[in-house]
Amino acid sequence: MNTTETAKPPRVTRRRAETRARLLEAAFSVFAEKGFGLVRIEDVCGAAGYTRGAFYSQFDxxxxxxxxxxxxxxxxxxxxxxxxxxxxxxxxxxxxxxxxxxxxxxxxxxxxxxxxxxxxxxxxxxxxxxxxxxxxxxxxxxxxxxxxxxxxxxxxxxxxxxxxxxxxxxxxxxxxxxxxxxxxxxxxxxxxxxxxxxxxxxxxxxx
CATH class of the missing domain: 1.10.357 (Tetracycline Repressor; domain 2)
Known part of the structure; x- marks a missing residue:
């Protein structure tokens, strides 16, 4: 295997894109309702129906x-x-x-x-x-x-x-x-x- 070969970025699957879109939509609603400074990652995950792992697979x-x-x-x-x-x-x-x-x-x-x-x-x-x-x-x-x-x-x-x-x-x-x-x-x-x-x-x- 050629170790110098540039690694390809992970393929964006339909499921991954849907997860990202749902997290963004949920976050927008929660931010607007509570205020950015009062929102936790758990709040966004709960609103979107995902775990923290799903969140961190998309955002840092x-x-x-x-x-x-x-x-x-x-x-x-x-x-x-x-x-x-x-x-x-x-x-x-x-x-x-x-x-x-x-x-x-x-x-x-x-x-x-x-x-x-x-x-x-x-x-x-x-x-x-x-x-x-x-x-x-x-x-x-x-x-x-x-x-x-x-x-x-x-x-x-x-x-x-x-x-x-x-x-x-x-x-x-x-x-x-x-x-x-x-x-x-x-x-x-x-x-x-x-x-x-x-x-x-x-x-x-x-x-």
Missing amino acids: SLEELFFVLYDQRATLITGQVRDALAAIDDPADVAGFVDRLSATLLLDRDWLLVKTDFLTHAARRPDIAARLITHRAQLRAAIADKLAASGFTVPPELGSIAELAHSVVAAYDGVTVQLLLDNDQPAARDWLARLLTRLGVVAPPRA
């Missing part, structure tokens, strides 16, 4: 599981930005883009509760905070890529596309905080539309 820790949830939502948000850009015929159609994005962008209160709980958890743990910062930077970079691919020019006062993507995420974060407090999703979407419009998300009409 609750933090590891959270980052999978985060990346799933980041992929969804990036796709929503892409779809909103693709749905407009004119890249100068600010109102059209903002209307589509603010109407569809993920504003799920349970996810916001989970994410906010984890933020405070990470803030007290520098190693986890560093990982969260990296994941958030990846989200902003993905949004910047979609904005750049749409072909519009960022007004000089807004800086670079990367800075604009940072502002879009900041506006989204601000609106979600308000949603946590008043649980008024229509109002949150209205405020998101106003903030995105003021940011000038797409270029003004060309002369």
Whole structure:
């Protein structure tokens, strides 16, 4: 046997994929109900109907599981930005883009509760905070890529596309905080539309 041969990653079976999906779904529900800091691995296993062994076959820790949830939502948000850009015929159609994005962008209160709980958890743990910062930077970079691919020019006062993507995420974060407090999703979407419009998300009409 050639000992230098690179080991192949374990094959992802259907059963293993189902176990992972059920653990993620259960964890999301338990995190939203109890708060991340109050949840134990046993809570997630109990909700999913699995043992600790099943959990550790998929994740190293609750933090590891959270980052999978985060990346799933980041992929969804990036796709929503892409779809909103693709749905407009004119890249100068600010109102059209903002209307589509603010109407569809993920504003799920349970996810916001989970994410906010984890933020405070990470803030007290520098190693986890560093990982969260990296994941958030990846989200902003993905949004910047979609904005750049749409072909519009960022007004000089807004800086670079990367800075604009940072502002879009900041506006989204601000609106979600308000949603946590008043649980008024229509109002949150209205405020998101106003903030995105003021940011000038797409270029003004060309002369």
